[in-house]
Amino acid sequence: MTKCIRCNVTVDNQHNRCPLCSKPLKIRGESATEYPSYKEVYQVTKPFTVAKLFLFLTISAIVLSITINALTYHINPRIWSIIVSTGLIYAWIVVKDTILSNKHIGRKILYHYVMLSIFLLVIDIFVGFRGWSTNYAIPLFGVAATFIMTMLAIVQKSLWRHDIGYILAMFFINLCPMLLFVFNLSHVIWTSVFSIVYSLLTIIGMIIFSDRKFISEIRRRFHY
Amino acid sequence: MKKWYKLDNAAKLFPSVTNTKNTSVYRISAVLTNPVDVDALQQAADTVFDRFPMFTVKLRRGVFWNYLESSTDKIVIAEDQQYPCRNIDPTTNNGYLFKVLYYKNRVSVEVFHALTDGNGAVEFLKSLLYYYLLYMGHEIDTEDRILLADSGVDIHDMEDAFRRYYKDCYVESVRNSRAYHIKGTAFEQFGNNVVHGVVSASQLNALAKQKGSTITAYLSALLSYSIYQTRIKYSKSNAPVVIAVPVNLRKAFPSRTLRNFFGVVNLGARITEDTTLDELIFRMNEMLKYKTGKENLQNIIYNNVALERNKATLFVPLFLKNWFVNLGFHMLGESKRTLTLSNIGNIILPQQMNEHVELIEALVYPSNKSPMNCGISSVNDKLVITFTRNIVESDILQYFFSTLAGEAGLEVEIYSNDWGISE
Numbered sequence: 001m002t003k004c005i006r007c008n009v010t011v012d013n014q015h016n017r018c019p020l021c022s023k024p025l026k027i028r029g030e031s032a033t034e035y036p037s038y039k040e041v042y043q044v045t046k047p048f049t050v051a052k053l054f055l056f057l058t059i060s061a062i063v064l065s066i067t068i069n070a071l072t073y074h075i076n077p078r079i080w081s082i083i084v085s086t087g088l089i090y091a092w093i094v095v096k097d098t099i100l101s102n103k104h105i106g107r108k109i110l111y112h113y114v115m116l117s118i119f120l121l122v123i124d125i126f127v128g129f130r131g132w133s134t135n136y137a138i139p140l141f142g143v144a145a146t147f148i149m150t151m152l153a154i155v156q157k158s159l160w161r162h163d164i165g166y167i168l169a170m171f172f173i174n175l176c177p178m179l180l181f182v183f184n185l186s187h188v189i190w191t192s193v194f195s196i197v198y199s200l201l202t203i204i205g206m207i208i209f210s211d212r213k214f215i216s217e218i219r220r221r222f223h224y
Numbered sequence: 225m226k227k228w229y230k231l232d233n234a235a236k237l238f239p240s241v242t243n244t245k246n247t248s249v250y251r252i253s254a255v256l257t258n259p260v261d262v263d264a265l266q267q268a269a270d271t272v273f274d275r276f277p278m279f280t281v282k283l284r285r286g287v288f289w290n291y292l293e294s295s296t297d298k299i300v301i302a303e304d305q306q307y308p309c310r311n312i313d314p315t316t317n318n319g320y321l322f323k324v325l326y327y328k329n330r331v332s333v334e335v336f337h338a339l340t341d342g343n344g345a346v347e348f349l350k351s352l353l354y355y356y357l358l359y360m361g362h363e364i365d366t367e368d369r370i371l372l373a374d375s376g377v378d379i380h381d382m383e384d385a386f387r388r389y390y391k392d393c394y395v396e397s398v399r400n401s402r403a404y405h406i407k408g409t410a411f412e413q414f415g416n417n418v419v420h421g422v423v424s425a426s427q428l429n430a431l432a433k434q435k436g437s438t439i440t441a442y443l444s445a446l447l448s449y450s451i452y453q454t455r456i457k458y459s460k461s462n463a464p465v466v467i468a469v470p471v472n473l474r475k476a477f478p479s480r481t482l483r484n485f486f487g488v489v490n491l492g493a494r495i496t497e498d499t500t501l502d503e504l505i506f507r508m509n510e511m512l513k514y515k516t517g518k519e520n521l522q523n524i525i526y527n528n529v530a531l532e533r534n535k536a537t538l539f540v541p542l543f544l545k546n547w548f549v550n551l552g553f554h555m556l557g558e559s560k561r562t563l564t565l566s567n568i569g570n571i572i573l574p575q576q577m578n579e580h581v582e583l584i585e586a587l588v589y590p591s592n593k594s595p596m597n598c599g600i601s602s603v604n605d606k607l608v609i610t611f612t613r614n615i616v617e618s619d620i621l622q623y624f625f626s627t628l629a630g631e632a633g634l635e636v637e638i639y640s641n642d643w644g645i646s647e
Contacts, residue, residue: 001637007622008629009421012639019419019640020622032329032582033255033420035641041306042413102315165285220228220284220291 002026051100058092079126086122090115106149106166113145113173131187139177139191143198146170150202164206171199227294229278233386233528234484235338239283239290240549242336245414245614246591247311252345252568252601253332254353255583260326261360262301268355269299269324275373276348278382278482279339282319288542292338299324304332307415307643309589309612312336324352329582331356337484342568342586343472344482347371349584350573357580367574378480385479390529391522403466403492403562404456405593408615411644416612420585421625422637425570425607431632435502439600440469440567441509443609444491447565447598449504450624452495466492468561469512472569473525476518487524489515490561501631558593567600578604590614596621616644 001010002025004018011018013029062085069081093115098108117138124133149167177192186192231239238248273280280299281292297318304327312321312334321336322345331353335345354370366372411417425439432442448465456465473485491511493504514520531537537545568586585608586599596613611621629636 004638007626007638009625009636009638012637014639015642017645019638019642019645020618020625022645031639032257033639034328035330035418036304036327038305038307038415038641038643220286220293 051096054092054095058088061088083123083126086119090119104166105152109145109149110166110169110173113141113170116141131185134177134180134186135188136191138180139174139195142170142174142177142195146174146195146199146202167199167202167206171203174199227277228284229281229292229294229382230384231290231292231338232384232481232483232485233532234341234486236290236532237549237553238336238338240546241553242311244311247309247589248337249309249312249334249589250337250342250345250566250599251308251332251334251585251587252342252349253330253583253585253587254349254581254603255585256329256331256353257580257582259329260331261356262326264359265324265326265331265352265356266301267359268352269301271355271373272348272351273299273373275351275371275375275377276482277377278344279322279348280320281339283314283321283336283338285542288538288540288545290338290542295319301326303327304330308332308418308587308641309334309416322348339484340482341470341472341484341486342566343474343485346568346571346584347482350571353581354574354577357577362576362580364574364576369572369574380480381482383479383481384483385473385477385481385485386525386529388479389473389477389522389525390533391526402463402559404451404461404463405559405562406451406455406596406615406620408595408613408617411614411616413644414614415643416587416590416614417641417643417645418587419611419613419618419621419638419640420583421609421628422583422639423607423609423628423634425602425605427634428607431634435505437505437509438512439607440565441491441512442505443567443598443600444469444512444565445501445505445508446627447563447620447624448491448493448495448508449499449501450620450627451562452499454619454623456495457497462494464492464494466490466561467508468564470564470566471516471521473521476516476521477525487521487528488564489520489524491515554593558591561594563594563597564588565598565600569601571601571603573603582606583608585610587612 001013003009004011004021004023004025006023007018007020009018009020011025012031012033014031014034015025016028017024065081065084069079093111097103097111101108117133120133120137124130146167149170153164153167174195177186177195180186181189181192242248277294278292280297281294284291284293295318297320299320300318301324304325312323314321317323321339323334325332325334331349333345333349333352340348350369351371351373354364354366355373357364428439428442432439435442437445444467448467451465456463468488468490470486470488473479473487474481477485479485489512491508493499493507495504540548566586566588571584573581581603583606584601584603586601587610588597588599590597590612595615596611599610599612601608625636625638628634
């Protein structure tokens, strides 16, 4: 025990400086109240990582394409850089959230589906909106995403623990193409109806082929 | 089939507002007289496992609510290596939201606040230490103060007491102004620095009594005064210093729950050049007495539960709830308090355990807006005042401890984890 005259307190032997005012004290010793030395856990922040490299390349490519687009606009009056940028952002999501991430596979599929839908919609809009994305691509990809999730759930036998939430989420997402139809953004109804019916059948299938687990799972997720 | 629990009323907040810089993880440690024996501690952890089913759970996300799912995985004790109150990564640690750590003579439990409050964590630590000491070959009479592993789980341990004591009542809400916020330089490596000051509990109590106050009110006043003297005095700010004091609701509303059952009362004061410490102690004490009155606490319960009982919340998806809760937390909670001072009180151990336990420490996690928080706990007449901070500046605590030692004349013994200080 050493007295720190400046702070008027006694300082434990483990310190060679007063923790309050940093005044140097006598040589340090051992103590029961000692904390671990944090030397090993101080991480050096790495200036160069794969994720950072991809981020930099993505941003550079986006900035470059917008610049070129602006400078050549008088030759080719189309805003093509938006399509390139959205594509690059989608590629970035693929790298960051699918390859470099250890998130649950259901979530990755969900992300992909949402991002891909946005990407296709952007392409559709900027090449003269003909509606192929909202009519066919988005609802049918929704069916594909639900199918992949169901297959994974069956193969990995992880339906009740992890996947059911995402399959339920896909059901609600598959309702969205229907909204597109209601708001006149889509003119083909069979695809959206198909995606809803498909996910509905998936859920009905889960109920029929399940035991009590399904009900209990629904209960805890909805808290009713 | 796996059991599951709803999050209790207070716990619903934490998953929404937690991130790496506001971890919602607090720590309660016991410094023992002898170095910790790892095998005995692991054995003790295995023994208490069944008695605390509300601890051995994993957090899962539903569509509308988070929920806790019970697990049978082992509690794995680990050597303390990281800074205290670090966020708990649910992909490690067997998915559990609490950790049992050891280093030299210290046994620590770090708990994510959604599981339980300080009271629950102390009960867990007491049981853990009891079995640890038992396996170390000590004979201990429990004096009925320890939850024993073979006593069976009581349904009352798991109640959401907020719901039991919810009563419809009329609450007047007063708009409070923003509180003064401590600013500082972040450590080069983000982490928490801890400074403990040990004083005699009886001497501090006598001192507080002499001023006509309690320990909590006395220390809150001294801390506000320190913040004024070191910071506000030299700034243009005239924002009030607001100390948030968590209150254990079990005293006013009897419950044996081992889950969250606490409310927070704010003790605020606008301090000026003319304010004396004695005056501040008096004001803080009156405010604390008034705000911890049963009627006021009933209002706190009402406010907490009313929102949850609102039928509309049943249909709001979880991600939107997270967003709103986060917003509310920052607007109504964080911005209206300067710091948190949590007094978990005097922990009474069975007589035969006392000789093995030197100190009990309580560490309250800091956050962005309150970069420094204070935890108080005592055992065996040794009271530990702990400051956990994520900023470099130590001026406030220096003033605080110096005043406690100088003017109040107490013997203060300081030690720290030196995070960010030693190179």
